[in-house]
Amino acid sequence: MISRIKGTEDTIEESWLWEWIEERFKGVATNFGFTQIRTPTFEATELFDRGVGNETDIVQKEMYTFEDKGGRSITLRPEGTAPVMRAFIEHNLSSKGLPQKLFYYGPMFRYEKPQSGRLREFHQFGAELIGSALPIADVFVISMAIEMLNSVGLTNFKLKINSTGDENCRPEYVKALKDYYRDLLPKLCDDCKVRYERNVLRLLDCKKDAEYAKDAPKITDYLCNDCKTHFDTLKRYLDELDIEYEVDPSIVRGLDYYTRTVFEFKYPALGAQDAIGGGGRYDRLIEELGGSKTPSVGFAFGIERIILALKMENKIPESKGIDIYVIAVDDAQRMESLKIAKALSKFFRVDVDIMGRNLKGQFSQASKENARFVIVIGEEEIKEGLYTVKNMKSGEQKRVRFSDIIEMVKA
CATH class of the missing domain: 3.40.50.800 (Anticodon-binding domain)
Incomplete structure (x- = not known):
């Protein structure tokens, strides 16, 4: 008998549940003025090297990369934002006016150790708001994300936010972080020893070395005036909308393209894999991929983890059945x-x-x-x-x- 590949799943009896979640998420996105975009499941490897970051764990260890019959390096998409930005540039969507508001849904692929809530083929629903540098755009997509979670009945989630600064203030923070971790290097896990040299920010969200991150310098203490103003305005807008949040300095996200705002939706009952979604601002990504500088912000939800959370809250709706x-x-x-x-x-x-x-x-x-x-x-x-x-x-x-x-x- 031929069995499914490790880290993948057959969805049979619950396929209606996936459709139900997708319908509700699409309904909310449409009501917020977003339209759907569909990109290929595989792209040129260079897209993720340049967009996601060559020093990230995703590019270094987790991508499914192969050479096709034409000798080209091809990668199954590990995330959805870079492909959407590639399409934005390639089809000159900026000519249709800004902002562009796009959502996507589909499978992603990462070679990780399979466990509850983490598969090698997983599915994301994501949205990108392209063209605005204002903090109100950040709040716009966060409020839409919350509306999506509400639309499927989830309540026991927490919104955590942070700022990762920008090219003006982040270098000073990176230096402070390296100074802090230098004497701790012998105690760090093997992955963090590599991250120390390649991407020191990633040490902050390592599960194994979380005890050291508690006393690490906080990036919010190093923000330049513009980044601080942006972050303060974001918090004020969230307060005015009565959106509960927690500032968490350990939220840095695992991708290099983020600048300023980053956020995650946590579902604590899921344990170690408690992030059911997240996103942030990526003002330089389109420029790095060969387009004009275009500030943008977006997020994505992991559908498998959404389903796990729904089961924990006993919020699974009754199957439609037939009429x-x-x-x-x-x-x-x-x-x-x-x-x-x-x-x-x-x-x-x-x-x-x-x-x-x-x-x-x-x-x-x-x-x-x-x-x-x-x-x-x-x-x-x-x-x-x-x-x-x-x-x-x-x-x-x-x-x-x-x-x-x-x-x-x-x-």
Whole structure:
């Protein structure tokens, strides 16, 4: 038997739940003026080297990279922002006016140790607001993200925010951070010893060395006037909107393109993998990828972790099931039941027996499919033009003409 690849999952019985979350997230994004963009699942490796950062863990250790038959280096996308920015530049979307507000949904790929809430193929719903440098844009996407979580019923999450400064003030902070960690190097994990040289900010969110990060210098003490004003304004806007948040100096995110605002949505009950989403501002990313300098801000949610959180809160909705199951009393009425099902399928989710089950077996199948109604087709029904319609929840049943079935079920 050929089994699925480690770190991937088959979604079968819960596929309707994924669709339900996607529908709600899309609905919120659309109401906030965003439109969908679909980018390829693989890109030129250079896109992530330049965009995500060659010294990040993602590029160094986690990307699925291969050479195609044309000798090109190709990478399965590990995140969604860089591909969207590539598309923004390539299709000259700035010519259509700014801001551009885009959302995406799809699989991402990272070679990580599989565990609860962390897979090698995972799915993200993300949004990018391209073109504004103002803190109100940061608040706009944060408020939209919160609305998305509310739309699926999640409540026990926490918003944590920070500022990572910019090219003017971050170098001084990096120097202070290196000075702090220098004497601690022998005590750090192997990964952090490498990060110390390549990307010292990443030491702040290492789970193994979290005890040392508590006393590390805080970047908010090193912000230049412009970054401090931006961050203070962001906090004031969040306060005015009654959005609860916590300033967390350890929030730095794992990607090099972030500047100034960064944020994460934490769900503490998930344990070590408690980040269900996050994002921030990336004012230089488009320029680094070859476009004009265009400030932007965005976020993404991990769908697998959203589902885990929903299960912890017992917020999984009831499966939709089907609207109508059409039952044939015996073989003589099977073709008639199929005709009825075909006609009703223009208006409802409908099913019909194609396995030759007896009457009892068809009712049992209707229950398994969580049918709201069953319509019984027998010789008498066909002769009189009256069909028995049974409400499977209440048990109530009526005999009605076909023309009345549609209005009855809709009601």
